[in-house]
Amino acid sequence: MLDEIVAAVRNCRTCAVLTGAGISAESGVPTFRGDEGLWKKFRAEELATMSAFISNPEIVWEWYNWRRQIISEVKPNPGHYALCDLEKRFESFSLITQNIDGLHQAAGSEDVIELHGNIYRNKCVDCDRQCDTETEIDPDNIPSCSECGGGIRPDVVWFGEMLDGRIISRAFEEANRAQLFFSIGTSAVVHPAASLPIAAKQSGATLFEINPEATPLTEIADHYVAARSGEFLPQLVARLNEVASPD
Ligand code: BV8
Numbered sequence: 001m002l003d004e005i006v007a008a009v010r011n012c013r014t015c016a017v018l019t020g021a022g023i024s025a026e027s028g029v030p031t032f033r034g035d036e037g038l039w040k041k042f043r044a045e046e047l048a049t050m051s052a053f054i055s056n057p058e059i060v061w062e063w064y065n066w067r068r069q070i071i072s073e074v075k076p077n078p079g080h081y082a083l084c085d086l087e088k089r090f091e092s093f094s095l096i097t098q099n100i101d102g103l104h105q106a107a108g109s110e111d112v113i114e115l116h117g118n119i120y121r122n123k124c125v126d127c128d129r130q131c132d133t134e135t136e137i138d139p140d141n142i143p144s145c146s147e148c149g150g151g152i153r154p155d156v157v158w159f160g161e162m163l164d165g166r167i168i169s170r171a172f173e174e175a176n177r178a179q180l181f182f183s184i185g186t187s188a189v190v191h192p193a194a195s196l197p198i199a200a201k202q203s204g205a206t207l208f209e210i211n212p213e214a215t216p217l218t219e220i221a222d223h224y225v226a227a228r229s230g231e232f233l234p235q236l237v238a239r240l241n242e243v244a245s246p247d
């Protein structure tokens with residue numbers, strides 16, 4: 001398997017990668033689903049919504065402050081760093097993430113396409129203006145937008161909300177032009193992100209999936225690697241270095 005992926009990396013000029021919560025799992029960030037998942041403790045699909053924010057903004061801010069606290073204490077893991085190395089091996093490389101934790105950027109990845117926003121950014125719930133309020137928001141004293149007085153919310157995409165049109169169109173453009181597409185650490189159930197690997201495959205890309213568990217994508221992937229990204233991606237980079245400079 002490793003050799004097939006090495007050959008594909010060496011033979012392709014354009015690559016796109018979609019990551020999900022799984023790539024940050026080995027940094028200690030809880031995923032959404034799975035045994036330790038956020039879903040377990042909270043119905044994330046209920047909390048990551050505008051209706052939850054309107055009916056109970058305190059609870060929503062407590063949840064995001066708790067997640068910000070966890071994320072502020074973790075570091076990128078070898079999987080994040082391996083993607084920074086992989087980026088240099090292609091003429092064109094696009095890193096598209098569903099994650100809002102900023103760990104790809106912290107590892108050194110440039111030009112990360114953040115489909116679902118970023119947990120450290122705030123914006124106005126009414127006029128969408130990005131606000132530079134300090135990261136910690138007091139749930140019992142939620143600041144208001146200086147422009148229109150609307151409440152301040154996390155600048156992330158909630159369920160039932162459209163993604164930023166420019167961002168999602170760019171992501172599909174990159175997926176459609178990729179010769180090689182990696183789906184890494186995502187359960188591939190949330191749309192429209194989960195449609196990106198399918199679009200890539202339909203446009204002729206070779207599709208690799210890296211995930212310890214199978215997902216709805218596994219049966220259409222050209223290669224499925226049942227492994228943790230923090231273990232497998234560094235092995236891939238090491239083998240690429242070996243073949244690049246055989247002794
Ligand atoms: C939209 C930001 C138009 C907020 C998130 C019915 C059918 C199809 C679609 C829908 C439907 N009903 C509603 C919809 C649309 C909905 C959707 O897809 N729902 C799903 C649940 C069915 N989508 C939306 O609402 C999107 N907007 O469609 O607008 C519209 C408008 C109105 C009505 C309808 C449509 C907006 C979606 C964005 C939501 N925001 N996050 C926040 O974080 O607080 S989603 C959130 O979950 C994440 O951002 C991520 O995108 C998503 C999925 O999570 P994953 O990243 O995949 O993580 P998960 O825990 O699920 O999986 C982790 C994986 O990692 C596992 O497979 C595990 O095995 C693996 N793993 C674990 N350890 C490792 C590992 N892999 C590798 N290495 C390891 N070490």
Ligand code: ZN
Nearest residue numbers: 124127145148
């Ligand atoms: Zn406003």
